Amino acid sequence: MLSLPLIVSTITTPLLGLVDTAVVGHLFDPAYLGGTAIGTLIFNTMYWLFGFLRVSTSGFAAQARGKDDLRAGADDLLRPLAIALVIGLCFIALQVPIFKGALWLMRPDADVAHWAGVYFHIRIWGAPITLLNYVLIGWLMGMSHIRQTLIVQISMNVLNMALAIWFAQGLHFGVTGVAAATLFAEGIALIAGLWFVWRSPYMQLALVRWKGLFAWSSLLPMFRANGDLLVRTICLLAMFNIFTAQSTAFGPELLAANSILIQLHYMMAYFFDGFANASSIYAGRAKGAGDSDLLRRSLQLTRTWTLLTALLLTLIYGAGRELFVRLFSDNEAVISLALAYNGWLLLFPICAGFGLVFYGIFTGMTLTAPVRNSMLLALLLYVVACWILVPLYGNHGLWISFLLFAVGRSVFLVMYVPGLEKKLIDQVSERTESTS
Numbered sequence: 001m002l003s004l005p006l007i008v009s010t011i012t013t014p015l016l017g018l019v020d021t022a023v024v025g026h027l028f029d030p031a032y033l034g035g036t037a038i039g040t041l042i043f044n045t046m047y048w049l050f051g052f053l054r055v056s057t058s059g060f061a062a063q064a065r066g067k068d069d070l071r072a073g074a075d076d077l078l079r080p081l082a083i084a085l086v087i088g089l090c091f092i093a094l095q096v097p098i099f100k101g102a103l104w105l106m107r108p109d110a111d112v113a114h115w116a117g118v119y120f121h122i123r124i125w126g127a128p129i130t131l132l133n134y135v136l137i138g139w140l141m142g143m144s145h146i147r148q149t150l151i152v153q154i155s156m157n158v159l160n161m162a163l164a165i166w167f168a169q170g171l172h173f174g175v176t177g178v179a180a181a182t183l184f185a186e187g188i189a190l191i192a193g194l195w196f197v198w199r200s201p202y203m204q205l206a207l208v209r210w211k212g213l214f215a216w217s218s219l220l221p222m223f224r225a226n227g228d229l230l231v232r233t234i235c236l237l238a239m240f241n242i243f244t245a246q247s248t249a250f251g252p253e254l255l256a257a258n259s260i261l262i263q264l265h266y267m268m269a270y271f272f273d274g275f276a277n278a279s280s281i282y283a284g285r286a287k288g289a290g291d292s293d294l295l296r297r298s299l300q301l302t303r304t305w306t307l308l309t310a311l312l313l314t315l316i317y318g319a320g321r322e323l324f325v326r327l328f329s330d331n332e333a334v335i336s337l338a339l340a341y342n343g344w345l346l347l348f349p350i351c352a353g354f355g356l357v358f359y360g361i362f363t364g365m366t367l368t369a370p371v372r373n374s375m376l377l378a379l380l381l382y383v384v385a386c387w388i389l390v391p392l393y394g395n396h397g398l399w400i401s402f403l404l405f406a407v408g409r410s411v412f413l414v415m416y417v418p419g420l421e422k423k424l425i426d427q428v429s430e431r432t433e434s435t436s
Contacts, residue, residue: 033329034108034252035115036175037259041244042102042120045237047130050087052229053080054138055280056222059366061142062281065202066288071209073143073202079222080135088128095124105241106248112255115175122179129186136193140200141277142284148196156189221366228368235375239382239405246390246398254395257337260328265348268313272353275305276360283364292424298361299417306357310349318346344399351403355410358417367423370416378408 057080064073091098099120103113133152140149160182167177197203240262247258279302286295317324325338355374362371382405389397 033256033259033331033334034112035117036119036178037244037255038102038106038108038112038116039119039123039179041106041240042099042116043123045102045241046091046098046127047134048233048237049230050084050131051134051233052226053084053131054134054141055229055363056080056225056366056368057135057138058142058277058280059225059284059364060222061139062144062284062364063288063366065143066285066291069288070202070204074204075209076142076222077135077139077197077203079219080138081132084131084135085128088131091127092124095121098124106245108248108255109252112252118175119179122176123183126183126186129183129190133186133189133193136190136197140193140196142281143200143202144281145196145200148200152189152192152196155192156185159188160185225363225366225368228372229363231372232368232375235379239379239402242383242386243398243402246386247395250395253331253333254337256329256331256334257341258395258398260325260334260338261342261345263328264317264324264342264345268317268345268349269352269356271313272306272309272349272356273360275302275309275357279357279360280364283361284366287365287424290424295420295424299420302357302361303354306353309357310353313349314346317349321345341395341399344396344403347403348406352406352410355406355413358410358413361420362413362416365420365424367420370413374409374412374416377412378405381405381408 057076060076061073064070064076099117103116108116133156137149137152140152163181163184164178167173167181168175171177173180243258243262244255247255250258279298282294282298286292286298321342322339325335325342329335329338355378359371362368382401385401385404386398389400391397393400
């Protein structure tokens with residue numbers, strides 16, 4: 001079953017931030033945890049903003065495989081690789097204004113800001129590496145190189161975990177060691193990803209049309225899809241930045257508690273992401289091959305496994321939530337606050353699951369306008385909820401708003417599902433007419 005290895009692969013992704021948070025959470029000063037949370041948020045903002053590099057690459061690669069078009073498969077890797085490299089170098093060049101702007105927006109206290117700076121100015125040198133990894137992993141996933149995807153992601157995250165613990169606690173490098181561990185692990189992953197792409201039977205450089213590779217007509221479909229996904233990501237990041245800014249205003253201890261709960265939410269979300277990746281591959285193949293039966297089967301399996309996964313995650317978290325919280329900190333004040341609000345996470349799987357998994361169906365088919373529209377509506381719902389509920393209920397109001405955002409992104413996206421099969425049939429008909 002394709003979903004299972006993808007779940008194993010994607011569930012390791014949030015461990016980069018999760019392990020960083022957990023390791024510094026055991027250094028006893030809440031400022032370490034708060035600073036790492038701020039630094040992680042900055043990188044999430046930067047990288048998630050360009051997360052479409054992985055998502056769209058996976059979708060286009062899956063469609064190329066569905067059409068059995070090796071030339072398109074190679075082109076669909078080289079274009080985003082070039083874009084990722086340029087963006088990553090720009091991040092390094094603009095690191096000072098990026099960090100100062102982030103501090104101006106979030107306004108943490110001096111100790112938290114100091115440790116955020118330590119973390120940020122080390123990890124920033126890995127910006128091109130991270131974005132290149134996004135593209136390589138997306139292409140490998142789209143081409144159904146699942147074993148290779150597993151090796152790249154799991155080795156990166158396991159290495160990051162081991163080095164973070166060794167550098168931060170064994171060698172007493174603290175926040176510096178945590179950031180350096182992540183940078184080193186991502187570099188190793190880049191080398192592995194490039195090797196697997198080079199060895200892939202679907203990477204035929206001899207077929208690449210170098211002269212027209214970056215022609216506007218070739219880039220337009222990618223830019224159109226990526227533009228929609230960029231809007232989606234901006235909405236997601238706006239929500240998280242508002243959430244963190246509100247948490248910061250409640251003080252360092254509540255910021256630390258909320259950051260622990262957000263990391264637990266990431267674990268749940270990335271579990272769903274494994275199913276989304278599988279759905280993306282099958283939906284992309286269905287579009288590439290013009291196979292409506294495959295699309296129907298993908299939709300049915302997506303509904304079933306989303307519901308079962310939501311119920312399972314709720315049961316697991318409900319049974320072990322205090323244990324999960326204590327994994328992140330020894331500070332009793334922070335633990336007490338996290339436990340006081342962690343009950344809201346019990347509702348997250350059922351609220352967010354369908355939006356997270358059906359997202360894969362739409363991106364695999366590169367039908368991204370519904371993704372954009374649903375996120376815009378969900379963000380509007382979230383902003384209105386924060387404006388009304390946070391002044392009334394404080395941090396409880398913030399978590400209610402967070403769950404309303406999750407409900408919105410699910411409901412508003414699923415509303416578009418009934419039209420998917422018709423769109424596929426229409427596109428196949430247009431393709432047939434153009435070639436006849």
